[in-house]
Amino acid sequence: MPALKKPIEDMQYILATDVGSTTTKARFFHKKDGVWRFYVAGEAPTTVEAPYEDVTLGVQNAVREVEELTGHKLLSPDGSGLILPYDGKQGVDLYCTTSSAGGGLQMMVAGLIKNMTAESANRAALGAGAIVMDVIARDDGRQPYQKIQRIRNLRPDMILLAGGTDGGAGQHVMEIAELIKAAEPKPRLGASYSLPIVYAGNKSIRDDIAKLFKGEFALTCVDNIRPVLEQENTEPARRAVHELFMEHVMSHAPGYNRLMKWTDIPIMPTPAGEGMAIQLIADTFKINVLGVGLGGATTNVYSIVEGRFVRSVSANLGMSYSVTNVMKEAGIPNIMRWIPFKIEEEEVASRLMNKMIRPTTIPQTLEDLIVEHAVAREALRLGLQHHRTIATRLKGVQVQRTISDMFEQAIEDSYVKMMTIEVIAGTGGLLSHAPRRVQPMLILSDAWLPEGVTRMFQDSVFMMPHLGVTSTVYRDAAWSIFDKDCLVRIGTSIAAAGISKLGEHCMTVELTMPDGKTQKEDMNFGDIKLVPLSEGLEVKAVITPAKTFDVGEGPGKPKEATVIGGIAGIMLDARGRPLYLPEDDNQRRDLLYKWFTSLKLYPEDPLKELVK
Amino acid sequence: MTTKKQEAQKHEKSEDDESSEAHAYTPGLKVKRAMIIDKLRRLPIPGEVLHKVGDKVNYDTKIARTEISGDPEIVKVAMTLGVEAEDMGRFMLKKPGDKVKEGENIAFYTALFGLIKKNVPSPKNGTIESVSEVTGQVIVRGAPIPVDVDAYLPGKLVEVVPREGAVVQTYGAFIQGIFGIGGETHGEIKVIVAGNSDEITPDKIGPDCKGKVLIGGSLVTLEAMKKAVEVGASVVVVGGVRHQDLTTFTGQEIGVAITGQEEVGITLIITEGFGKMNMNATTFKLLKSFEGYLACVNGATQIRAGVLRPEIIIPHEEKEEEKGDTFALGMVPGTPVRIIRQPYFGAIGVVNSLPVELQALESESMVRVLTVKLQDGTIATVPRANVEIIEE
The missing domain is CATH 2.40.50 (OB fold (Dihydrolipoamide Acetyltransferase, E2P))
Incomplete structure (x- = not known):
């Protein structure tokens, strides 16, 4: 890794880019009057594909836009990269980047037992920001020939193999290894290099593993992911995956060898950068956070619960390239249930198919926007569902943890319980570009069903990955920008868990407003309401649920909390947990319309016209 | 966002910053009557190339061969x-x-x-x-599995990539669709509808359609697709298809647009989108003018990571003066465009103006827009991201 060009305390300008699958996004940061702030953004198409086949062209185009907007010269005139460091007139002091171009890091994971070593290996791969294409295990229900066929059809960038405890029997792990070897998987990028395999299993059979893979695979052995059954140690495997991502995968992607020379710190997969940004929130506020990057192709969910960090990457849940896969996975009736007007299923399906084949188009009509928001709810719901299968504890197990441990151990059932989540944060085009800030607040609420008191944040202009990678070397600068320019405080949700009949009492919320006056809100089941409270303002809230409802202290027990405002304000949600939606289509549409108008979710007249 | 990226790319190409501000650049689907077409035909793993530069080939000529290890x-x-x-x-x-x-x-x-x-x-x-x-x-x-790569197009080899394959060059019409299923195939073009707004129904498909590339108008129904398979048609090219019909026909819902491997009896290419959509008049006219010609067709589509659109290539020797590349000029007033999203989906027109300021849409999004003069003379305002250049 090249050394930084300047001590961090002397830095004035930082440039970070994210080389996405379609767009390269440059974000330019500047320290002014001693405070780090976001300065300007530049974007250009990613140039990983023919005819360009050199990602640095897209980076230069995006940076050139920054130059044009600021008049600040950044690119070397000879095309050799950035001018580093800032010399008082031109250049930047730090350049770093994340990347998901060409589909990101695509991995196959193999382990002995599906719910043990294979699951641990899956967590390690996801922790490194990978998309896991498949998890092969001895007990995954497939016959050996089916597994071989599957491995042959996949073209992963890398394989992570785990299995067995240290010193235990190695035969079964060798069987899995032989299966991989027999399948002769080929790397996705370039047929000329050996496919990297990270072995993180029983260390006593490393020699046999090395002998088996010799000459055909690029093998890296690291500490066992499950040295003993009761311990999960994913960090060495995660680190190895990350290093190999740089050495093998990135270096074979067009132009990355050049890009790696330009950057001051290693290139990071986009989900890894995004996850670090979400971690910044949890670390700074010392709270439980659930975050999401809702992208065009993937949905990445991050949880930090009592210090445990888990990332999941749902490869085919997204709002453009993968939008029809959301429809396929969720089922069209689940998308239709969020639409407050009459529209044929076939019409919705056609629109989504058309979005998939022309993924860069944007909704012009309100009707189209509402359809996309409906899909977003389902992508988020499915993304969290997937996340919960990964954010689980090891049964009755002692956990070995280090500060750098990206994940944690855990539980048989998922420990991601909405009542314990204090902050929900979202990023990605649909959430960041929603015309009204209350829209992402309701979309996230409908999809994830927060309970009790939950603050809602969102990324202002998609710069979480940039700040995540920046935070690896200059945390204070990253946080300053994150806090002031990236994190939009949308507001706070107060939601009661429980179910009742429409119109029956659900909770009473007493708010002591900044002017000292008390505002009392009686919420009946099925109601949702927004109480305006500006960003930065705090109020004291006493929430008294009806006896069958819970707001965090147990059924019927009142809760006192300090509630913080935001652009949208405080959302009082008495719609039930699970959320109540009538079976009858007309009733359901009426109820949705009531919610949408209560929150001023969309422009009033066009919405009225649509539901008429 | 799209608009920004398009503009940024345009910035790079333009030497004149002032004019570049008025430009936008949205590549569209190619519909070309005559052009030189180069196709790289490559083995999946290294092997042997069977021909040399200058060799004439037919579409079914094997040009490279290798073996992959057996199961x-x-x-x-x-x-x-x-x-x-x-x-x-x-x-x-x-x-x-x-x-x-x-x-x-x-x-x-x-x-x-x-x-x-x-x-x-x-x-x-x-x-x-x-x-x-x-x-x-x-x-x-198991025994090694032989893999051959054929030329796909009739033409000549203009480049050989040692051990990997060769570039086949031909001259002809080149038409891209928006989405397809099924892989490479060939057949004679047969137009089975009167106009670009007509649906393909089963009664329009008879035994004489065997082995043919059938050209339709606005829609192909499920029954018609089944009939096409039944009579042994090779390809159906049409403006649109209903989502449910396609799902039933292929036996699976399309999740992510990576296609080409389906084995459903025909290759299907839709030129406009999902639902009932009139085939672009220029595309229809062009296909009709080549009725009876051999077409080389591939339905393979990939939207992400290396955009691949389905294609119809009609080799011919009819010379036509090449027009300037619309793609390279970017979008300027007068550029022919197609609107690719509601509320004007499918409408054709020319760029009227490209205002620089962001404008609010009905959805309240603030975006860069353009105005389009539609064929009926009305002026429509649409996001720049929602049009594509018609490359003719």
């Missing part, structure tokens, strides 16, 4: 014999590299003076690849 089969020999893995070697009748036939014994165990006998037959014809005394497994590798 392996794992045989649990030690377990079957009831011996320890480390002792298994003693009972093997075959060693790595030996050829074996299906049913032929590869291991044999005897004990108690021959009273107990166990043998392990090979599950397939192939070669013994490995004998593991760690796991007790033997891998039998």
Whole structure:
């Protein structure tokens, strides 16, 4: 890794880019009057594909836009990269980047037992920001020939193999290894290099593993992911995956060898950068956070619960390239249930198919926007569902943890319980570009069903990955920008868990407003309401649920909390947990319309016209 | 966001910053009457190229060949014999590299003076690849599978990539669709509708459609697709298809747009989108003018990571003066465009103006827009991201 060009305390300008699958996004940061702030953004198409086949062209185009907007010269005139460091007139002091171009890091994971070593290996791969294409295990229900066929059809960038405890029997792990070897998987990028395999299993059979893979695979052995059954140690495997991502995968992607020379710190997969940004929130506020990057192709969910960090990457849940896969996975009736007007299923399906084949188009009509928001709810719901299968504890197990441990151990059932989540944060085009800030607040609420008191944040202009990678070397600068320019405080949700009949009492919320006056809100089941409270303002809230409802202290027990405002304000949600939606289509549409108008979710007249 | 990226790319190409501000750049689908078409035909793994530069080829000429290793089969020999893995070697009748036939014994165990006998037959014809005394497994590798690459287009080879393949060049019409299913195929063009707004219904498909590339108008119904398969048609090219019909026809919902491997009896190409959509008049006219010609067609579509659109290539020798590349000029007032999203989906027009300021849409999004003069003379305001240049 090249050394930084300047001590961090002397830095004035930082440039970070994210080389996405379609767009390269440059974000330019500047320290002014001693405070780090976001300065300007530049974007250009990613140039990983023919005819360009050199990602640095897209980076230069995006940076050139920054130059044009600021008049600040950044690119070397000879095309050799950035001018580093800032010399008082031109250049930047730090350049770093994340990347998901060409589909990101695509991995196959193999382990002995599906719910043990294979699951641990899956967590390690996801922790490194990978998309896991498949998890092969001895007990995954497939016959050996089916597994071989599957491995042959996949073209992963890398394989992570785990299995067995240290010193235990190695035969079964060798069987899995032989299966991989027999399948002769080929790397996705370039047929000329050996496919990297990270072995993180029983260390006593490393020699046999090395002998088996010799000459055909690029093998890296690291500490066992499950040295003993009761311990999960994913960090060495995660680190190895990350290093190999740089050495093998990135270096074979067009132009990355050049890009790696330009950057001051290693290139990071986009989900890894995004996850670090979400971690910044949890670390700074010392709270439980659930975050999401809702992208065009993937949905990445991050949880930090009592210090445990888990990332999941749902490869085919997204709002453009993968939008029809959301429809396929969720089922069209689940998308239709969020639409407050009459529209044929076939019409919705056609629109989504058309979005998939022309993924860069944007909704012009309100009707189209509402359809996309409906899909977003389902992508988020499915993304969290997937996340919960990964954010689980090891049964009755002692956990070995280090500060750098990206994940944690855990539980048989998922420990991601909405009542314990204090902050929900979202990023990605649909959430960041929603015309009204209350829209992402309701979309996230409908999809994830927060309970009790939950603050809602969102990324202002998609710069979480940039700040995540920046935070690896200059945390204070990253946080300053994150806090002031990236994190939009949308507001706070107060939601009661429980179910009742429409119109029956659900909770009473007493708010002591900044002017000292008390505002009392009686919420009946099925109601949702927004109480305006500006960003930065705090109020004291006493929430008294009806006896069958819970707001965090147990059924019927009142809760006192300090509630913080935001652009949208405080959302009082008495719609039930699970959320109540009538079976009858007309009733359901009426109820949705009531919610949408209560929150001023969309422009009033066009919405009225649509539901008429 | 799209608009920004398009503009940024335009900035790079433009030497005149002032004019570049008025430009936008949205590549559209190619509909070209005559152009030189180069196709790189490549083996999946290195092999042998069978022709040299300058050789004339037909669409079915094999131009490169290789073999991929056969499917392996794992045989649990030690377990079957009831011996320890480390002792298994003693009972093997075959060693790595030996050829074996299906049913032929590869291991044999005897004990108690021959009273107990166990043998392990090979599950397939192939070669013994490995004998593991760690796991007790033997891998039998099936015979190599030959892979040939044909020329796909009639033409000549203009470049050979050693051990990988060659570039085939032809001259002809080139039409891209927006989405397709099914892989490469060929056939004679046959127009089976009167106009670009007509639906393909089963009654329009008869036995004379066998092996043909059928050209329709606005929609192909499920029944019509089934009929096309029934009569042995090669391809259906049409403006649109209903989502449910396609799902029923292929037997699966399309999740992510990576297609081309479907085996459904025909290759289907839609030129406009999902739902009932009139085929672009220019596309229809062009296809109609080549009725009776051979078309080389590929339905493979990939939207992400290397955009690949389905294509219809009609080799011919009719010369036509090449027009300037609209793609390279970017979008300027007068550029022909197609609107690709509601509320004007499918409408054709020309760019009227490209205002610089962001404008609010009905959805309240603030975006860069353009105004389009539609064919009926009305002026529509649409996001720049929602139009594509018609490349003719």
